[in-house]
Amino acid sequence: MTQGEVETVTWGTAEAGWRVSSVAYSRAIALLHQFGLTMAKVLESRDVVLSPTLAKPPVPLGLLRLTQELATWGHEVGAFSPYTALYNVTGQPSMSVPLSWSGEGLPIGVMFSGRFGEDALLFRLGRQLEKAQPRKDRKPKI
DSSP: GGGGGHHHHHHHHHHHHHOOOOHHHHHHHHHHHHHHHHHHHHHTTTTTTEEEOOSSSSTTSSSSSSSOOOHHHHHHHHHHHOOHHHHHHHHHOOEEHHHHHHHOOOOOEEEEOOOOOOHHHHHHHHHHHHHSSOTTOOOOOO
């Protein structure tokens, strides 16, 4: 892979990864596993965790581009989507359900996250939510 073959963010992420030692990488993986175990313990006594999907309404097209500088992209993504990363790294299943709409007519997601391996619970919950508030005919304004 060369710099000209990939987007700026992809290249910057690869460069950052090349600077990480094998020891630091192993420690990071162990820390992520600890997060997963902590989340598994938290969820033992809960069916689901409810949280926002995003920190703000949908952003304009083009705001998040893989052609941006890595630091700018990271800042924008972190400000827009701080809630999903925890579940991405710990392996808990999650779903985002558009239960509300912004004043501009864009969907606002609510995230439900469950216990590791219990994806079916989220599918059942999603079905119940769809029956209670059908969304199949709702489309965002363009």
